[in-house]
Amino acid sequence: MTKTMPTIFIPTPLREMTGGKASVVVSASSVREAIQSLEAEFPGIRDRLCEGNHIRPNISVFVDGQVSHLKMREKLSEKSEVHFVIAISGG
Amino acid sequence: MATLDKPSEYKVIGTSPLRHDGVDKVTGRAAYGADIRLPGMLYGAVLRSPHAHARIISMDTSEAEKLHGVHAVITAKDFPDLESRIVELGEGLVNRKYQSNNILARDKVLYFGHAVAAVAATSLHIAKEALDLIRVEYEALDPVMDVRKAMEAGSPILLDDLRTDEFGKKGETPTNIAGHYKDACGDIEKGFKEAKFIVEREFVTKMVHQGYIEPQNATAQYNPDGQVAIWCSTQGAFGVREQVAEILEIPISNIRVIPMEIGGGFGGKIGVYLEPLAALLSRKSGYRPVKLTMDRSEVLAATGPTSGSYIKVKMGADANGKITAAEALLIYEAGAYPGSPVGAGMGVIFAPYRIENGVIEGYDVVVNKPRTAAYRAPGGTNAAFAAETVMDELAEKLGMDPIEFRLLNGAQEGDRRVDGSAYKRIGYLETLEAAKESAHYKTPLSGPHTGRGVASGFWFNYGGKSSASVSVNKDGTVSLLEGSVDIGGTRTSLAMQLAETLGIPAEDVRPVVADTDSIGYTEGTYGSRTTFATGWAVYETARDLIEKLKERAAILWEVEKDKVTFESGVFSSGDKTLTFKELAEKLDETGGPVVASAAVQPKGYGPGFATHIVDVEVDPETGKVQILRYTAVQDVGKAIYPVYVESQIQGGVAQGIGWALNEEYLYDEQGRLLNTSLLDYRMPVALDLPMIDTILVEVANPGHPYGVRGVGEVPIVPPPAAIANAIYRAIGVRMTELPMSPARVVEALIHKP
Amino acid sequence: MPSKTHVTATINGEEVEFLCEPHQSLLEVLRETLGLMGAKEGCNNGNCGSCNVILEGRLVNSCLVLAVEIQGKSVTTIEGIATPEGLHPLQQKFIEHAALQCGYCTPGFIVAAKALLDQNPNPSEHEVREWLAGNLCRCTGYDRIVKAVLDAADS
Numbered sequence: 001m002t003k004t005m006p007t008i009f010i011p012t013p014l015r016e017m018t019g020g021k022a023s024v025v026v027s028a029s030s031v032r033e034a035i036q037s038l039e040a041e042f043p044g045i046r047d048r049l050c051e052g053n054h055i056r057p058n059i060s061v062f063v064d065g066q067v068s069h070l071k072m073r074e075k076l077s078e079k080s081e082v083h084f085v086i087a088i089s090g091g
Numbered sequence: 092m093a094t095l096d097k098p099s100e101y102k103v104i105g106t107s108p109l110r111h112d113g114v115d116k117v118t119g120r121a122a123y124g125a126d127i128r129l130p131g132m133l134y135g136a137v138l139r140s141p142h143a144h145a146r147i148i149s150m151d152t153s154e155a156e157k158l159h160g161v162h163a164v165i166t167a168k169d170f171p172d173l174e175s176r177i178v179e180l181g182e183g184l185v186n187r188k189y190q191s192n193n194i195l196a197r198d199k200v201l202y203f204g205h206a207v208a209a210v211a212a213t214s215l216h217i218a219k220e221a222l223d224l225i226r227v228e229y230e231a232l233d234p235v236m237d238v239r240k241a242m243e244a245g246s247p248i249l250l251d252d253l254r255t256d257e258f259g260k261k262g263e264t265p266t267n268i269a270g271h272y273k274d275a276c277g278d279i280e281k282g283f284k285e286a287k288f289i290v291e292r293e294f295v296t297k298m299v300h301q302g303y304i305e306p307q308n309a310t311a312q313y314n315p316d317g318q319v320a321i322w323c324s325t326q327g328a329f330g331v332r333e334q335v336a337e338i339l340e341i342p343i344s345n346i347r348v349i350p351m352e353i354g355g356g357f358g359g360k361i362g363v364y365l366e367p368l369a370a371l372l373s374r375k376s377g378y379r380p381v382k383l384t385m386d387r388s389e390v391l392a393a394t395g396p397t398s399g400s401y402i403k404v405k406m407g408a409d410a411n412g413k414i415t416a417a418e419a420l421l422i423y424e425a426g427a428y429p430g431s432p433v434g435a436g437m438g439v440i441f442a443p444y445r446i447e448n449g450v451i452e453g454y455d456v457v458v459n460k461p462r463t464a465a466y467r468a469p470g471g472t473n474a475a476f477a478a479e480t481v482m483d484e485l486a487e488k489l490g491m492d493p494i495e496f497r498l499l500n501g502a503q504e505g506d507r508r509v510d511g512s513a514y515k516r517i518g519y520l521e522t523l524e525a526a527k528e529s530a531h532y533k534t535p536l537s538g539p540h541t542g543r544g545v546a547s548g549f550w551f552n553y554g555g556k557s558s559a560s561v562s563v564n565k566d567g568t569v570s571l572l573e574g575s576v577d578i579g580g581t582r583t584s585l586a587m588q589l590a591e592t593l594g595i596p597a598e599d600v601r602p603v604v605a606d607t608d609s610i611g612y613t614e615g616t617y618g619s620r621t622t623f624a625t626g627w628a629v630y631e632t633a634r635d636l637i638e639k640l641k642e643r644a645a646i647l648w649e650v651e652k653d654k655v656t657f658e659s660g661v662f663s664s665g666d667k668t669l670t671f672k673e674l675a676e677k678l679d680e681t682g683g684p685v686v687a688s689a690a691v692q693p694k695g696y697g698p699g700f701a702t703h704i705v706d707v708e709v710d711p712e713t714g715k716v717q718i719l720r721y722t723a724v725q726d727v728g729k730a731i732y733p734v735y736v737e738s739q740i741q742g743g744v745a746q747g748i749g750w751a752l753n754e755e756y757l758y759d760e761q762g763r764l765l766n767t768s769l770l771d772y773r774m775p776v777a778l779d780l781p782m783i784d785t786i787l788v789e790v791a792n793p794g795h796p797y798g799v800r801g802v803g804e805v806p807i808v809p810p811p812a813a814i815a816n817a818i819y820r821a822i823g824v825r826m827t828e829l830p831m832s833p834a835r836v837v838e839a840l841i842h843k844p
Numbered sequence: 845m846p847s848k849t850h851v852t853a854t855i856n857g858e859e860v861e862f863l864c865e866p867h868q869s870l871l872e873v874l875r876e877t878l879g880l881m882g883a884k885e886g887c888n889n890g891n892c893g894s895c896n897v898i899l900e901g902r903l904v905n906s907c908l909v910l911a912v913e914i915q916g917k918s919v920t921t922i923e924g925i926a927t928p929e930g931l932h933p934l935q936q937k938f939i940e941h942a943a944l945q946c947g948y949c950t951p952g953f954i955v956a957a958k959a960l961l962d963q964n965p966n967p968s969e970h971e972v973r974e975w976l977a978g979n980l981c982r983c984t985g986y987d988r989i990v991k992a993v994l995d996a997a998d999s
Contacts, residue, residue, distance in 0.1 A: 009511040012273040013258040022276065022511065048259030056259055057177045058184050065515055066694040066794075067554065083512050086258075086272055086434040087184055088551060113939035116947030117931065117954060119882020119922035126881040216867070302982045304886040304894055305948045354884070354948025355982050387887040579945035579983060734942040738984055742945060745985030769891035769980065777973040777986040 143762025286407025305354020327615020594660020619801020695794015747810025
């Protein structure tokens, strides 16, 4: 069985928890699994991204440069890149 | 979905049909929010705070209630006392408690003009008389008017429960700093070590208003069964419905919002101000309909505006002109409650360039000014003013042409932003090439005190949720229902996408903007999303309709459906053909009416880039800056309705020029707004501006069937920087504060080294 | 003492009678009493031009005229610009040139432009810009409005 190894970009304020690493490759096939993997490696990071079982309401998830509406449920592929950014509204 | 990248084959897209609502709007027949009149209607007025920062000790409305003709008086006590909770209310994310308190102050007033009570009476004059009879006792507090002072320890605190949010971590002490954000990439110290030239400057910009000509208004009819209908001027009817439901704690299903024609919004008519007041006044006045309209001073004092800001930018380039490092600090005024667009400003500030070593830090800070609302590329103009001025100075130090310097460093597909994300196909370099080759840039500028400036800009654009529904009429015309309020020609840009897909003329589509009970959920007209996302919905609807019509043709021809094909508006099977119109005439013989609908949430929105060129002449005696010539180049993806795309760009430039040269909120030391009229809040008039030339670059967005990118917002991003750079070329001073009003230009000349 | 004043005036060519209070503006009476909603309120103090009407051949901001002042006078509003045969050339050119976006300021601009062309059928671009400097548009940047007026003057 091949493992899916997407790249998770760490928001700058959370890099104090990843030893300064700006991106981490994890074994995960969804955003939820990616956050679980991050939490296993960097305890406490999940709370910064999530509120309960959901991504915090003011954080947007981008997968491969496109906004994710499924958020935690979004599937990831081998080459996927995941970004967490503060939500932005337009006029 | 693959892009239908066959522009030469388009029959409707790229043409200029007359807009469908044109006659209504040139004859005065178009009905805007304030034009509604209902039987038995009452008129409302709002009492507003004379203080910028004060505690409400007591309120007595009894005298007002006794006045003949007054039917209802409401205060915050009539509103549900909401707990803090972050909710998505059409305007992005807001704390519903703060939003409720912004609509009607509960314990404290936080800015001059903050609403404290509202009255409904048989005439507006009586309602205003009643306001004078309401007694409010205030305990005045020191106002906090400057973001940097608001951040200092010991500064008066606006919101006792506010704690700084740092990406999910809450601070522990009361503060005026609502949020602290940071993006970084590479090694900033190494980057500056590699630089031969470094420029570092500080910039200040003032609060400015969206300046729509139609003031906010809302009319509500509450019924004894709990149903409420609201007629209003809004960028998004569904957003109004959600906000009213949340703030008044009534079910969404009890609210119907009917969007009237809207007299401009620019981001300022997404959040509600009057709608909940009108609804409550209607309920409290025995279910009479109530109309509320703001006057201009209320609009300026208590709606909008966008943030003033303090920004520091430091950039370095090596001897070859390559940017080696870029650092920025952005501090934005949120107004009275959290939510400035500082995050967007951070995303805009270095967006056009390849930055290998970058740090961008931002603060969202509350001050005693109105709660800011979105304004066209919110946060972007402030940021670009700072960065693009520094870019110009670097180019000068390098001895490079400013466009060449940008071409050398411009971002393209695959390049990463400071926040780490990579660009898909973008058209920034194409805008630079087009600017370089433009007649404007190739024409030398001469004359004393004249100068030419260049600046670029970026905006994210947005997708969001949209619905559309169509029905085919017997004569081959098509009725299109959609939920996107039409602020600038989108009925037609949507009808054109439907017509293109169906192979019929745009004139054969009848577009109608529907209310919240008549069409599927549709987000507001903001984020440069309507032609993109509602366009997607229209396209999907048309594809669905074509499939249904293929079935009808198959019935007529007595063949299997898969034997019927459709191309360029013609259905065919073997040697049999029917045009769309011919088939429409035969619907009754094949099963009756045909309708189709679609609801979408497209993800593939693409950012927009622009490069602007401006020539100015500065009068060194008076400091007045005259715009001599202006050319705006923009990647629009695909211009569906080119005349209105150009018009969006021209309008954005005009607002940017106003922001650059004249517009600002002026407060006295007590925090009272001094310029509450359009005479004193000086927006550009026809005499201030030249013709504004546009060059449309079309780098199709792969995330849309017709290649659409949003176009409405990015044109307001470059103007202040472009004009500042032109002023420098004209008189040799770097302007670092907006607006660059005559007084500031003269001041700068006096201190010219 | 009756609180209202009786006024007789000619509006868009038709004789009209109405009652108004002495403090009511012409704009308020046009909209609230006579149901002529084409003139818009943008500022109610003469700065935006959205309520422009032609009073005895002169362009005025109807928010700055008291309704009682029009006794015996003639007023043209946006509703009186088109003819029974169709749109006025200015209206047609505004549509053709895309000289409007939201359309809220449009009635005021068309009335103002008509007042200009009535007295100066061949204005220069500068004259158009100067004349229309009393009308605010926040959507278009004026470019297409000026072109529409110049084109209407030519036709």
